[in-house]
Amino acid sequence: MFTTNRFAAFVLMLAFLFTSVSVAQDKKPKEENKKSNETVTVPANTIDFKAQLKSSNSSLDNLGAMIENGRKKAEVNTLIAAAMILFLEEGATKSKAQITGNDLLKEATELATKQKNVNALKTLQGIWENSMLGNDKNKSKDLGATISSVEAELASTRGPGAKVVDVKVENYTNYTIYVYIDGVYQGYLNSGYYVVYNNVGTGWTDFYAETDNIWSSSQGKYIYYYWSNSYNLTNYDYTYATDFTWSVY
Numbered sequence: 001m002f003t004t005n006r007f008a009a010f011v012l013m014l015a016f017l018f019t020s021v022s023v024a025q026d027k028k029p030k031e032e033n034k035k036s037n038e039t040v041t042v043p044a045n046t047i048d049f050k051a052q053l054k055s056s057n058s059s060l061d062n063l064g065a066m067i068e069n070g071r072k073k074a075e076v077n078t079l080i081a082a083a084m085i086l087f088l089e090e091g092a093t094k095s096k097a098q099i100t101g102n103d104l105l106k107e108a109t110e111l112a113t114k115q116k117n118v119n120a121l122k123t124l125q126g127i128w129e130n131s132m133l134g135n136d137k138n139k140s141k142d143l144g145a146t147i148s149s150v151e152a153e154l155a156s157t158r159g160p161g162a163k164v165v166d167v168k169v170e171n172y173t174n175y176t177i178y179v180y181i182d183g184v185y186q187g188y189l190n191s192g193y194y195v196v197y198n199n200v201g202t203g204w205t206d207f208y209a210e211t212d213n214i215w216s217s218s219q220g221k222y223i224y225y226y227w228s229n230s231y232n233l234t235n236y237d238y239t240y241a242t243d244f245t246w247s248v249y
Contacts, residue, residue, distance in 0.1 A: 066082050165243035168197075169209075178212075180208040
């Protein structure tokens with residue numbers, strides 16, 4: 001009898017414990033669904049700008065490809081040009097597409113800031129200031145501070161009395177190359193062409209260029225070519241002649 005009572009008490013205790021656990025589980029707050037902070041970038045080449053803007057302007061036919069090309073090659077000026085097209089169309093049609101001129105202006109500003117591209121930042125500052133375009137004086141003011149900060153940073157890496165030079169890059173290869181100066185992407189350069197970059201700081205400067213991935217049938221895989229050099233830029237003479245030329249072969 002004693003054993004039976006102990007067993008019954010044990011069963012009752014287990015039942016109570018499991019009931020308590022069950023209740024506790026029921027009352028446990030559910031984990032909240034966390035929203036992603038990732039920015040979703042809409043592929044511009046999937047947008048019918050003519051339809052969304054209710055426009056017959058033929059310049060909109062290739063606008064999506066133009067935007068994606070600017071994004072892929074990290075070209076601030078291409079994004080600015082696309083933004084200007086959209087601003088003009090938005091003003092004319094009083095409509096907006098899935099990607100707006102303001103959206104592209106923000107993209108271009110972020111890219112120029114990342115690249116520390118002072119010339120592009122100054123252009124963007126004027127566009128943000130313009131009431132017919134960016135129409136955001138606060139953003140323009142903020143960019144002014146960014147420009148001053150970037151200019152001071154670039155000058156500090158060159159030492160006191162730092163000056164600037166004009167640099168010509170010549171592409172003698174058979175490939176399109178992507179050019180970097182001091183680790184900052186400058187743009188692409190097609191085979192057989194040259195480009196001049198202004199206001200490059202004097203002192204030791206790193207030059208780098210690379211190709212796209214190229215299929216190598218002999219190796220059975222994609223490869224790419226690159227060129228890298230460092231030069232001490234000191235020749236500045238305030239003439240129309242280019243101060244330094246980097247030839248890529």
